[in-house]
Amino acid sequence: MHSRGARAVALLALVATVSACGLPRSGPNKREIYQGSVQKQGDAFVVAVNDRVTRATAVTPAIGFPPEFRGAGLVTSDIIRNGDVLGLTIYENVDDGLLAQAGGNAAALSEVQVDDSGFIFIPYAGRIRAAGNTPERLRQIITEKLDAQTPDPQVIVRRMAGDGATVSVVGGVAGQGVYPIQRPNRTLTGMLATAGGISIPPEVARITVLRGHQRGEVWFQDLYDHPEIDIALRNGDRILVERDTRAFTALGAMGAQRRVPFETQSLSAIEAIAQVGGLSSQLADPTGVFVIRNESEEIARMVLGRDDLIGAQRLVYVLDLTETNGMFLARDFAIRDGDTVYVTEAPFVQWQKTLSAITGTAGTASSLANVVDSNN
Numbered sequence: 001m002h003s004r005g006a007r008a009v010a011l012l013a014l015v016a017t018v019s020a021c022g023l024p025r026s027g028p029n030k031r032e033i034y035q036g037s038v039q040k041q042g043d044a045f046v047v048a049v050n051d052r053v054t055r056a057t058a059v060t061p062a063i064g065f066p067p068e069f070r071g072a073g074l075v076t077s078d079i080i081r082n083g084d085v086l087g088l089t090i091y092e093n094v095d096d097g098l099l100a101q102a103g104g105n106a107a108a109l110s111e112v113q114v115d116d117s118g119f120i121f122i123p124y125a126g127r128i129r130a131a132g133n134t135p136e137r138l139r140q141i142i143t144e145k146l147d148a149q150t151p152d153p154q155v156i157v158r159r160m161a162g163d164g165a166t167v168s169v170v171g172g173v174a175g176q177g178v179y180p181i182q183r184p185n186r187t188l189t190g191m192l193a194t195a196g197g198i199s200i201p202p203e204v205a206r207i208t209v210l211r212g213h214q215r216g217e218v219w220f221q222d223l224y225d226h227p228e229i230d231i232a233l234r235n236g237d238r239i240l241v242e243r244d245t246r247a248f249t250a251l252g253a254m255g256a257q258r259r260v261p262f263e264t265q266s267l268s269a270i271e272a273i274a275q276v277g278g279l280s281s282q283l284a285d286p287t288g289v290f291v292i293r294n295e296s297e298e299i300a301r302m303v304l305g306r307d308d309l310i311g312a313q314r315l316v317y318v319l320d321l322t323e324t325n326g327m328f329l330a331r332d333f334a335i336r337d338g339d340t341v342y343v344t345e346a347p348f349v350q351w352q353k354t355l356s357a358i359t360g361t362a363g364t365a366s367s368l369a370n371v372v373d374s375n376n
Helices: 002-021 030-035 051-057 135-147 188-194 220-225 269-275 297-304 326-332 347-375
Strands: 045-048 085-091 106-113 119-122 126-129 154-160 166-171 177-180 205-211 214-219 238-243 247-252 258-261 284-295 313-319 340-345
Touching: 030 284, 045 297, 051 297, 051 326, 085 135, 106 119, 119 135, 126 135, 135 154, 166 188, 188 205, 188 220, 188 238, 205 220, 214 220, 247 269, 269 284, 269 326, 269 340, 284 297, 297 313, 313 326
Parallel strands: 045 313, 166 238, 247 340
Antiparallel strands: 085 106, 085 154, 119 126, 166 177, 205 214, 205 238, 247 258, 284 313, 284 340
């Protein structure tokens, strides 16, 4: 009996020693996380997720175009601007006219660029202001100027692709570059099509338009789901197409531990766990799924039901997937940019590690004892 009691005491002492040494693990356990709560004199609020918490935290940053962008009308493609390139053809009613080439009565000025002051030069007509006029009005002006030089001149004016009214498109498109605003691409979707379309997954493509000191952002898919936000473009607009940069960090007893980019516009806790391979069936404690974030003052007050909080607060949201509606809550709880999703190990895993460490230690001790005995 004394021998058995001594063995039990020795076993308990060994368990305590191994536990005190600290076993390898992926992070803190549930008890340690709760010990860091404000209720335990810590600096984070630990909150169990329920339907009310899910509704209070279901806030996503609003993106969109300012009213000045949405209210702007389409730019007419017929107005000539500084930098535009014009094609002119002038027919004269006589053989060997002023401008006609030998043996003909037509002169073609294929590329006449409007200068920075808005003027063009036409032989025998002089310097003519083109910017601000339509091709038809410019045709009338040139005709009037030449009428005194040659009888009944006939003028054709064509506005060609130039750099008068342009938009730059960069980022995730097939063809980055500077494109003129023309009749087919006077809107954002038309210009994106002119640039060859986007080259990144549409589910995570964000479109940013910079206009002077203003800017606006939309999701690419929203351009087609809500045609009213397909804004008219303006000269000098800059369009940036980029992949969504939001991400969360996955840690603990899951399929992977890494920084994970968002794959959709919105992401729930259950989807975030699925993105990294789900819970580890050998390690995870489904009652200990934690979402850690710095919550804004407004949302923190709603979640905690307090009006004495100042500034952003550290909150730890707890999801218990074994509860009756635990999976539904995890499906509805929104993950936000910068969140940390952490899953604790099951208590059995820690006990298993302890036993493994004890048996390993005992085996080592036995081997050493056998070596000593053999030497004696």
